[in-house]
Amino acid sequence: MKTWIRTHRFTLARRVVQLSILSLYVAANAYGFMFLSGNLSSSLVMGTLPLADPFAILQMFAAGALVGIDVLLGALVILLFYMVVGGRAFCSWVCPMNIITDAANWTRKFFLLDKSVERKIWLSRNVRYYVLALSLILSFVMGVSAFELVSPIGMLHRGIIFGMGMGGAALLCIFLFDLFAVKHGWCGHICPLGGFYSLVGRLSLVRVKHDHTVCTSCMKCKEVCPEKHVLGIVSKSSGTIVSGECTNCGRCVEVCESHALFFGVRNYINTNVGEKNDE
Amino acid sequence: MSNHETQHITARRKFLTLMAQSVGFSALGGMVWSGYLAEAKAAPLILRPPGAVGEMDFLRLCIKCGQCVEACPYDTLSLAKPGDNKPLGTPFFTPRNIPCYMCTDIPCVPVCPTGALEESRVSRVIEGVNELDITKARMGLAVVDVESCIAFWGIQCDACYRACPVMDSAIVLEYRRNERTGKHAYLVPIVNSTMCTGCGLCERACVTEKAAIHVLPLEIAKGAIGGHYIKGWDASDEKRLETQSSDVTTRTKRSEKSAQDYLNADEEVFK
Structure with missing residues (x-):
């Protein structure tokens, strides 16, 4: 048990951070405990400090939106944090999708799927950068934030905070894709937000x-x-x-x-x- | 000229091929993706919170953070979930379930971080000071289906009239003689589009199985006359004539003499 804790000490810490952030959002919406209100797209800490998703803001710029100063400031705070300090830490310490894809990977290991599949599907890890570019191009062409309207990450954190609807089906698809199709498929290959933070956090x-x-x-x-x-x-x-x-x-x-x-x-x-x- | 065997595959060629390959994949992905986006954008039957900018700008500006939803004390607003068939994550309300109760302090609008909900759209200047005024909200427009509204049958019902927060102004009761009985009056609800905020309290109050009065988004509920009609009986509208240019020549060719020509030319008529 002691060795298990030692070999999972960062994983446990990450789960605590991920779940605490989500709990604070849920507490704000459900019980009016306004320490951290909103969600991962844009939030407000103690009613004063704005935070915002810089990738969402980038898409909004591409779509031709002139956003308010609050949300710009919030995006800047987050951008600077990951750029200077955290690197791509959003993906493993904050994003709730990490829990799902880690679960898929654990199951994959448990059933020895990597060893029993003869022909692995090869997917370039650079796909995320193409999806990132495509989401900006489509935002520009269609006049909406292209990734935000389809983002399974958004479905997940909004689902937990505001109600899931049919979002569970989309998340199950991501789980199955990571489990059976490509190892670390979503977070490690496709997700444009991961690609965005990979670029942002290069020098952290x-x-x-x-x-x-x-x-x-x-x-x-x-x-x-x-x-x-x-x-x-x-x-x-x-x-x-x-x-x-x-x-x-x-x-x-x-x-x-x-x-x-x-x-x-x-x-x-x-x-x-x-x-x-x-x- | 066939020099395929001798041609050297340069780094530049490799790079350009890789770029071409990714364009190919992106084209396919972009097609599916933009198809979904176009569908999502086209969902017009959606009622936004008070102070919302026009729908196309709203979809650009809304960051889907749900702070308006959290601010609403009546749980009127919710964020579109997968399965709601509305642009994902954007706030909306369904008046038949929970209407907008038109709070005078409008808590949902100032919390918007992006300006998708604008305070200026729900406030007016009183003695140089901006004051919130929820009656300026235009979330939609109540429309009466006269065939399923029992007041149009002659049954007395003023549920919507009494539920309206802008009572006797956004909905008025019009008196009409009931010819069927010969001695009763119809008291029919008429919506005044210049006053209706689209809050939906009337839709919530309506007694019929499915509401006979329902709130529609303005773009759907309203027509547009076009500038070329002028109310000759309205002095202020008539003034528009003065600013109109005198050049009103018609551009279609057949309109000049065709009215006579088609009669004269039609030999069938004279046979």
């Missing part, structure tokens, strides 16, 4: 770091990583995981038995010290 400070002198090359980290191509330097050289596609979920850190992977702050000032692999 909080990073996973690697010390290859203590690495035993057990490759447990690559087994659990939802974006395992970012772990290219593992067992080869010491340095920082610099890819913007790393979600800072901490799975690799918690499963590493030799402490060869750990969270740290990216060193921009003195690039000669232990940062040889940076950029």
Whole structure:
């Protein structure tokens, strides 16, 4: 039990953060506890600090909307946080879809689906950037926020806060797609919001770091990583995981038995010290 | 000229091919996606919260955060869920279930972070100060189906008239003689479109099985006369003639003499 907690310490922390944020939204709508009102598209902290989804705002710009100053400020707060501090942490620490796709991946592992499927369907991880570009083009052409109108993420968090309707069916589809069709299919390949935060968080400070002198090359980290191509330097050289596609979920850190992977702050000032692999 | 074997596949060619490939996939995806968006945008039978900008701009501006829904004390508003057949995540209300009770402090409008709900649309300036005025809201327009309204049968019913928050102004009762009995009066509800806010309290109050008075979005409920009709009996409307240009020549060719020509030319008539 103790080892289980140790090897899931970041996962547990992520679940607590994800569920706390959702609970605060639900409490605001259902019980009038206005600490955090609204939803992940746009919200208000304690009735004063606005927060907003910068990707939604970008689509609204593409659609030709002149939005209010409150929501612009809110988007800027979120954008700066992930740009400077968190990287792509939204995906693993905030987004409720992460719970569903993690569940699909757990089930996939439990039934050994990866090993029993002979021909895997290959999907480029760059599809998300094309979906991102397409959503902006369609927003421009159609005059509506294209991804926001179909987003399963929106269906999920709005569903939890304001009522699900038939949204459950769409979420089941995502679950089944991740379970049977493509491993890490939605979050790791298609989702344009993930693509957006991958681009935004490229230069952020909080990073996973690697010390290859203590690495035993057990490759447990690559087994659990939802974006395992970012772990290219593992067992080869010491340095920082610099890819913007790393979600800072901490799975690799918690499963590493030799402490060869750990969270740290990216060193921009003195690039000669232990940062040889940076950029 | 066949030089396929000798042709070198350059990095540039590879890049351009990759781009072309993604254009191909995006075209297919874009077709399906935009088809859905066009359908979603075309759903016109939807009543928005007070102060909402025009529907096309509303779809652009609404960020689907639900803060108006949370602010509404009567649970009137809800966000469109999958299965509601309305643009996903946008706020709307169904007056037959819960109408808009026209709060004088209009809590749903100032909380809108994007300006999809505009305070200026539900406020007026009194002595230089902006004051909220819910009677300026135009969420829709109540329309009476005279065939299912029992007041038009001659049965006395003024449920909608009494439910209206802008009573005796947005709905008035018109007295008409009942020729069938010869000694009774019809008291029929007539909606005044310049006063009706579209709150839907009348629809909620209507006693028939399915409401005989129901709120429709303005674009659907209202026609448009066009500028070329002028009320000659209305002095202020007649003034529009002064600003009209005198050039009113008709552009269709056949209109000049065709009225006579078609009679003269029709040989069948003279046989």
